[in-house]
Amino acid sequence: MSHPYVIVSAPVPEDLRTSIEANFNIVDVPVGKRLEDALDSDRLQEIAGIVCTVRTKLDEGVMASMPKLRVISNFAVGFDNVDVAAANARNILVCNTPRVLDSAVADLVFGMIIILGRDMLNGDTYVRDGTWASKGAPALTRDIRGKTLGLLGMGRIGRVVAKTAKAFDMNVIYHNRNRCSDAESEGLAEYRDREALLAEADFLSIHVPLTDATRNSIGERELKIMKSSAYLINTSRGAVVDEQALVEALKSGEIAGAGLDVMVKEPLPAESPLCSMRNVVLQAHVGSGTVETRRAMIDLATRNLIDALTNKQPEAMVNPQVWGSKAE
Ligand code: 8YV
Numbered sequence: 001m002s003h004p005y006v007i008v009s010a011p012v013p014e015d016l017r018t019s020i021e022a023n024f025n026i027v028d029v030p031v032g033k034r035l036e037d038a039l040d041s042d043r044l045q046e047i048a049g050i051v052c053t054v055r056t057k058l059d060e061g062v063m064a065s066m067p068k069l070r071v072i073s074n075f076a077v078g079f080d081n082v083d084v085a086a087a088n089a090r091n092i093l094v095c096n097t098p099r100v101l102d103s104a105v106a107d108l109v110f111g112m113i114i115i116l117g118r119d120m121l122n123g124d125t126y127v128r129d130g131t132w133a134s135k136g137a138p139a140l141t142r143d144i145r146g147k148t149l150g151l152l153g154m155g156r157i158g159r160v161v162a163k164t165a166k167a168f169d170m171n172v173i174y175h176n177r178n179r180c181s182d183a184e185s186e187g188l189a190e191y192r193d194r195e196a197l198l199a200e201a202d203f204l205s206i207h208v209p210l211t212d213a214t215r216n217s218i219g220e221r222e223l224k225i226m227k228s229s230a231y232l233i234n235t236s237r238g239a240v241v242d243e244q245a246l247v248e249a250l251k252s253g254e255i256a257g258a259g260l261d262v263m264v265k266e267p268l269p270a271e272s273p274l275c276s277m278r279n280v281v282l283q284a285h286v287g288s289g290t291v292e293t294r295r296a297m298i299d300l301a302t303r304n305l306i307d308a309l310t311n312k313q314p315e316a317m318v319n320p321q322v323w324g325s326k327a328e
């Protein structure tokens with residue numbers, strides 16, 4: 001009997017491809033390419049599993065074209081590219097890569113906090129373009145120490161950011177859909193309601209998933225509540241922030257600056273007004289983008305795929321009830 005077919009649409013290294021090939025036939029699809037454009041319907045009908053990046057959209061229609069599909073293994077912790085309700089209805093297991101990227105993302109958040117707080121983009125230009133030599137020392141900036149970091153979302157990544165902030169002697173406050181008494185009793189952060197969080201934060205860092213409830217949830221109203229000296233940091237999903245409102249708030253001085261690893265449209269077009277703002281630090285969706293972290297992520301994503309298809313409970317399931325229903 002021939003091995004089941006699995007789609008690989010993620011940067012799976014050779015050694016891991018070999019472990020997949022021990023039990024499955026690999027069907028390669030270029031990263032980000034629509035599966036329904038890359039493969040004909042006969043091939044799609046044979047697919048039992050997929051490992052893909054967040055750039056592969058998996059909606060009800062494409063799932064319907066793969067009647068044998070049993071697992072979608074996302075090479076990401078976020079899974080807003082997958083219609084999980086449609087997967088549930090079809091008993092398709094969805095897996096992701098939590099935990100292994102927490103520190104890398106937290107490091108990027110802190111890089112942005114320091115670059116913004118100490119005005120390092122302008123500081124760098126000040127040296128390079130000779131202003132230092134012609135005008136002398138630049139204007140003073142402000143301490144990070146003693147400032148208030150507001151965390152919108154207190155999941156795994158939020159907690160690592162909170163721990164890092166403690167080492168910088170920052171005050172850490174958070175808002176989360178459900179209060180996190182464990183984080184509070186560990187002394188990681190104090191709870192605030194949403195408005196108080198926005199109003200008190202000197203740095204507001206977003207750590208919520210993109211859902212119908214969070215889409216555009218930081219908009220004109222929220223940006224107005226923030227201090228004019230505050231910075232917004234987003235390493236979650238671009239669409240959580242109303243980008244147009246953010247551009248306006250940055251232009252009018254409603255907030256002091258922003259650090260963005262994620263945008264509504266990626267790659268961010270170079271014509272975006274954000275690209276010419278000197279109080280904005282931009283990164284190309286690289287929160288998890290280190291050699292070590294990406295390797296740990298692809299290890300986990302590959303393990304999740306193989307385990308699910310060989311009846312071993314995968315380590316990281318988004319909809320474990322599907323696994324439960326399979327086991328019955
Ligand atoms: C991407 C991410 O997965 O984990 C997430 O949710 O958005 C990123 O880590 C990464 O770009 C690999 O596709």
